[in-house]
Each structure stands twice: as C-alpha cells, then as structure tokens.
Amino acid sequence: MIVDGVHQRTVVRDGAVVDLIDQPLLPHAFRRVRLHTVEETASAISDMIVRGAGAIGATAAAGMAQAALLGERDVLAALDAGAARLRRTRPTAQNLFYAIDAVLDAARRADVADRLEAALGAADAVIDGDAAACERIGHVGAELLADGMRVATHCNAGWLAFVDWGSALAPVYRAVRQGKRVSVWVDETRPRGQGARLTAWELEQEGVAHHVIADNALASRMRAGDVDVVITGADRIAANGDVANKIGTYAVALCARAHGIPFYVAAPASTFDPGTPDGEGIPIEERSAEEVAYTWGLDDDGVFRRVRTTRSPCRNPAFDVTPAGLVAGWITERGLFRSPGEAGWPGLTDRR
Numbered sequence: 001m002i003v004d005g006v007h008q009r010t011v012v013r014d015g016a017v018v019d020l021i022d023q024p025l026l027p028h029a030f031r032r033v034r035l036h037t038v039e040e041t042a043s044a045i046s047d048m049i050v051r052g053a054g055a056i057g058a059t060a061a062a063g064m065a066q067a068a069l070l071g072e073r074d075v076l077a078a079l080d081a082g083a084a085r086l087r088r089t090r091p092t093a094q095n096l097f098y099a100i101d102a103v104l105d106a107a108r109r110a111d112v113a114d115r116l117e118a119a120l121g122a123a124d125a126v127i128d129g130d131a132a133a134c135e136r137i138g139h140v141g142a143e144l145l146a147d148g149m150r151v152a153t154h155c156n157a158g159w160l161a162f163v164d165w166g167s168a169l170a171p172v173y174r175a176v177r178q179g180k181r182v183s184v185w186v187d188e189t190r191p192r193g194q195g196a197r198l199t200a201w202e203l204e205q206e207g208v209a210h211h212v213i214a215d216n217a218l219a220s221r222m223r224a225g226d227v228d229v230v231i232t233g234a235d236r237i238a239a240n241g242d243v244a245n246k247i248g249t250y251a252v253a254l255c256a257r258a259h260g261i262p263f264y265v266a267a268p269a270s271t272f273d274p275g276t277p278d279g280e281g282i283p284i285e286e287r288s289a290e291e292v293a294y295t296w297g298l299d300d301d302g303v304f305r306r307v308r309t310t311r312s313p314c315r316n317p318a319f320d321v322t323p324a325g326l327v328a329g330w331i332t333e334r335g336l337f338r339s340p341g342e343a344g345w346p347g348l349t350d351r352r
Contacts, residue, residue, distance in 0.1 A: 027201035052161020057095025064103035065123035094236035133268035134165035136333035141171025155246035157233025167266040241324030241340035242279030262328035269346035279321035289314035
C-alpha cells in the first residue's frame, strides 16, 4: 500500500534484520523500526509494535529466519530455540504458529547442508504469500460490494494487520480502485483504539470515505439502515468456522443478524486451524489491565502522552469467538465459502 506516495509493506525481512512499522505511533507519526535479535522481534510481537494476524505471522517467519542466520553452527537448534521464544508471544493468532511451523518443517525436510537456505526460503514464502493471499481476497470480496455500499468493520484488518492489502479492508480497497463508491463505518475498537487509530489512518491514505464512531454507536447505525454489509478479519478460525477476532466482534455479528445485515469474515487460509474443532478450543489472550485503565493520545500541546481513565480494577480479554452460524461467508484467497466443509474449505485441508 502507499504511504505519502511510497509503497510500504508492514513487515520486511532484510537479511537478519526484521523491519517493521511502529504501529503504536500511528496515526500521529509514521516510523519504521529495525530489530536485530530474536528477542527484539519477539518483544515487538508481545508489545504490539506489530499486530494483526498476518503481520504477526510474517514477523514470526522473519524472526525464524533471523534465528537461523544468527545461530552459530546448528541451524535446527537455533530454529528450535527461536520457535520456543516466538511461540510464547501471543496465543490466539493462528498465523504465528503457522509461520513458525512452516519454517521449521522446511528446515527439517532439507539435507543438513541445505537447511539454512530452506529456512530462509520458507520464511520469505510466508511473507510474500501473505501479501499475495490478501490481494486475492480483495478480488474475491470486491464482488460482494456494489456501488454506493456502506461497509462496517471492527478493529483493524487492513494492510497494517498483514504484509500488504489486508483482509477485511482488501475488498474495500479493490472496489474503490474499480471505481465503486464505497464508504466505511469505523468503530473505535477500545481499549487500544485500532479502528480509530489504524483503520481510519489507512482509509485516509487510500482516499476512502469513512467516519469514525464510538464502539457503542454501530448498533444504532444498523437499526437506522445505514449499514449494508459488515466485513471483519479473524485471528483464528476453527475447523467448524467459528471465528476468534478482536473483542467486540461477537456483539457486532449479533447486531448484524438482528438487523438482517450480512456479516462476512475475510482471512487467508493460514488463519484457519484444522487442529481446533470449534471455537471452544481457541485460547483467548488476556492482556494487561493497564490497556483498559489508561488511554494514549496526542494532547493539545502536541505531546503524545498516557492518561488514566479509571481507578477501578479492570479485565482485558483481547478476543472473543463468533459462532459460525452468524457468518454469512468466509472470504479467502481460495474463494468465498458460504458454509464450512465446502470443497477447498481451509479448515479441513492442508493449508500449505
């Protein structure tokens, strides 16, 4: 995607260096950070310098390449150590585990002399494959968007959440480039504000019409007839089609069902987890209560600072699960699936 006239990818592997966009600074400043060790890369995932299912997976892949390159003699030992550290970062996003396993499997299948190149090739394939899958998702999903449609989304599943293009926003970007007039309702997505801070910034960069609304305003927009379709991303999709996504997605899906609005989930095949039968088996990350108790922002003096909004004890589950029965369709690079188990369904087949 284009930022100030320059094409950017969220995640770039530059040899043994992992190059990322510093997402917590957005929308107030755009900066890239360069990570030189696996520990720095793992911390960037945990601390949400990078976030979003595909971007986390691509960063993990680059971190595995980093481990292989920085290891002294035994590539497999270095990869195993890197994998152990990266797996401890965030538990919900399936793409992270997919990426780690893809690099490990490639190295284990290779002859000893070829293991390093096999690991690097697999890492780059994960990164490039993420961008290609999301571009294809844009083509598939754009067919669902007619001229004049008003789209609602939740959290950020644009190109910042992947290597390029994104999942939920890719159909919007493609439809607009096709000449369709599409507008987007962007809810804030508390507590970290990924909608207000990231999705809105992306849409502004692309020149897509949008409005930021409070999290609790979307239901009223649906009731008023101002929403034609909902598209969200996903952090993990179980074999039966249950969807784990940013906390609040379940409520959006329920409201959409109540008002007869189709609710779609856009995700690449790497987000599907055939090893988890249903949403009950998806681990739900609980993050620091400070993310709820405090808010970051730019004050009237132009200083980026943190302010406390409550003194009470807080809980901070980062994701919830939306049952498959509320989903009108899953938009993937393999096509649109209207029900789990259709031919090619990523939840039942080898994703690679």
